[in-house]
Amino acid sequence: MDSKIALRLDINSRDYHVNVEARQTLADVIREECGLTGTRVGCEHGVCGSCTIVVDGAPVRACLMFAPQAEGKKIRTIEGMAEGDDLHPIQRAFSDNHALQCGFCTPGFIMLIAAWLEQNPAPADGEITGMLSANLCRCTGYRNIFRAVKQIVAELG
Amino acid sequence: MKAAPFTYHRPGKLEEALDILSRVAGQDGRIIAGGQSLVPMMALRLAQPAHLVDINEIASLRGTGVERQTLVIRALARHADFHQPALTGPLGPLLATVAQNIAHYPIRQRGTFCGSLAHADPASEWCLAAVTLGGTVIARRRGGAREIPAGEFIQGPLTTTLEPDEMISAVHLPVPDQTGRFGFYEFNRRAGDFAPAMSLVTFTVQDETVTQVRLGVGGAEETPRRLSQVEEALNNKPLTDAQIRMASELAASLITPLEDALIPQDYRRQIVKTAVRRALEAAQGSRHGQ
Numbered sequence: 129m130d131s132k133i134a135l136r137l138d139i140n141s142r143d144y145h146v147n148v149e150a151r152q153t154l155a156d157v158i159r160e161e162c163g164l165t166g167t168r169v170g171c172e173h174g175v176c177g178s179c180t181i182v183v184d185g186a187p188v189r190a191c192l193m194f195a196p197q198a199e200g201k202k203i204r205t206i207e208g209m210a211e212g213d214d215l216h217p218i219q220r221a222f223s224d225n226h227a228l229q230c231g232f233c234t235p236g237f238i239m240l241i242a243a244w245l246e247q248n249p250a251p252a253d254g255e256i257t258g259m260l261s262a263n264l265c266r267c268t269g270y271r272n273i274f275r276a277v278k279q280i281v282a283e284l285g
Numbered sequence: 286m287k288a289a290p291f292t293y294h295r296p297g298k299l300e301e302a303l304d305i306l307s308r309v310a311g312q313d314g315r316i317i318a319g320g321q322s323l324v325p326m327m328a329l330r331l332a333q334p335a336h337l338v339d340i341n342e343i344a345s346l347r348g349t350g351v352e353r354q355t356l357v358i359r360a361l362a363r364h365a366d367f368h369q370p371a372l373t374g375p376l377g378p379l380l381a382t383v384a385q386n387i388a389h390y391p392i393r394q395r396g397t398f399c400g401s402l403a404h405a406d407p408a409s410e411w412c413l414a415a416v417t418l419g420g421t422v423i424a425r426r427r428g429g430a431r432e433i434p435a436g437e438f439i440q441g442p443l444t445t446t447l448e449p450d451e452m453i454s455a456v457h458l459p460v461p462d463q464t465g466r467f468g469f470y471e472f473n474r475r476a477g478d479f480a481p482a483m484s485l486v487t488f489t490v491q492d493e494t495v496t497q498v499r500l501g502v503g504g505a506e507e508t509p510r511r512l513s514q515v516e517e518a519l520n521n522k523p524l525t526d527a528q529i530r531m532a533s534e535l536a537a538s539l540i541t542p543l544e545d546a547l548i549p550q551d552y553r554r555q556i557v558k559t560a561v562r563r564a565l566e567a568a569q570g571s572r573h574g575q
Contacts, residue, residue, distance in 0.1 A: 150293035173325035186394035262389030
C-alpha cells in the first residue's frame with residue numbers, strides 16, 4: 129500500500145522524474161520532490177487557493193489532486209511565468225498596483241488570473257471580482273489585485 | 286500530505302473501472318472523478334478509502350450529449366462544461382446559470398456533476414437541479430446498470446442509494462419544452478460558500494397562465510426537494526406578484542429548516558422565502574430567466 133509510484137511530471141516544459149506515494153498531493157510533490165517552492169500550501173483542503181497552478185490550461189487547486197493524477201498533463205507554476213529577469217505582464221501589473229504585501233497568496237493569484245484570462249480575455253468588472261473570490265488574500269485586500277487585473281485587461285485589449 | 290495511505294488505480298476503460306471497483310468495494314474502495322469534495326474529506330481524514338479508482342482517463346465518460354429528448358451528463362462532465370450552454374433551448378442557459386453559483390472557478394474546472402450527486406451535500410446546486418428537473422441517475426456495476434430517479438437517489442445528507450460496488454456513469458435530464466422558462470436564486474453571505482438556501486423553478490406559459498410548474502428548494506433542508514403544494518398553487522393561474530408572494534410564503538411554511546450556529550431555523554426560513562420569490566421573479570422576468 130505504501131509502495132511508491134514512479135512518475136514523470138511535465139512542469140513548465142521540463143520533465144521531473146519522481147518517486148511518490150499515491151497519497152502525496154500534487155502541491156507537495158511540486159514543492160518537496162521537484163523543489164519548486166513558489167507554489168504555496170495554505171489550508172491543504174481546497175479553500176484558500178494559494179496552491180493554484182495551471183494543469184492542461186485550467187487553473188486548479190494543486191492540493192486537491194494527487195500527484196499520480198497529473199502524469200501526462202502539462203503543468204505550469206509561478207516559476208514558469210517570468211522569462212529571466214523579465215517579469216510576466218501579470219507579475220508586473222501586481223508590482224505596479226501594489227497588489228501584494230507578504231506575497232504568500234501571490235503565486236496562486238497569478239496562476240489563477242493567467243489561466244482565467246486565457247478563457248475570459250475581455251471580462252466585465254463583476255466577472256473579475258467573481259474570479260478573484262476563489263483565492264484568499266489577507267494583507268492587501270482585493271482592491272489592488274482587482275486594479276492589477278484591470279491593467280492587464282487594458283493592456284491585452 | 287494529509288490523506289491516509291491508499292492504493293491508486295487508473296483504469297482506461299469503464300469496464301476495467303467497474304471490475305476493479307467490484308474487487309475493492311468491500312475495502313471502502315471509492316471512485317474519484319473531480320475530487321473536489323472527496324480529497325478535502327481525505328485531507329481531514331473524514332474519509333480513508335483503502336483504494337481510489339481514478340476514472341479521469343476514461344474518454345467515454347467525458348462531457349455531455351443529447352440523445353432523443355434527454356441530456357446525457359456523463360461521469361466526467363465538469364461544472365465548467367456548463368459555463369457555456371451545453372445545448373440549445375432553455376436547459377442550456379438554466380444549467381449555465383446554476384453552474385456560476387457552484388464554489389469557485391478553479392473548483393469548477395475539476396468538480397463534476399455526477400460527483401456532486403454521489404456526494405449528496407444538502408447545499409449542492411446540481412442535486413437541486415437533478416431533483417427539480419426530474420433527472421435520472423444511471424448507477425452501473427460490473428455486469429449491470431440501474432436507473433434511479435434523482436429524488437429517490439438522494440436519501441439524506443451525504444447519503445444516497447448507491448451501492449459500494451456501483452458508480453454513477455451518467456445522469457439524464459429530460460430536455461424541456463423550447464418555450465420553457467426558468468429562474469434560479471441562491472443566497473450566500475460570501476461567494477462560493479455552501480448556500481443556506483436556494484431555489485430553482487421552471488414552467489411554461491400558455492395563454493397568460495403558467496403550467497407544468499416545477500419548484501425546488503435546496504440547501505435549506507437535509508435534502509433538496511420539490512414542493513408539490515407550491516407547484517399546485519401556482520399551476521394554471523397567471524403568475525402575478527400576489528401569486529409569487531403567496532408561493533414564497535407557502536414554501537417557507539412547508540420546509541423543515543436545517544439549523545447551525547450561524548443560521549437558526551427561523552432565519553433560514555426567511556431566506557427560503559426570499560430565494561423562492563427571487564427565483565420566481567427571475568423566471569417571470571425574462572424568457573430564458575436570467
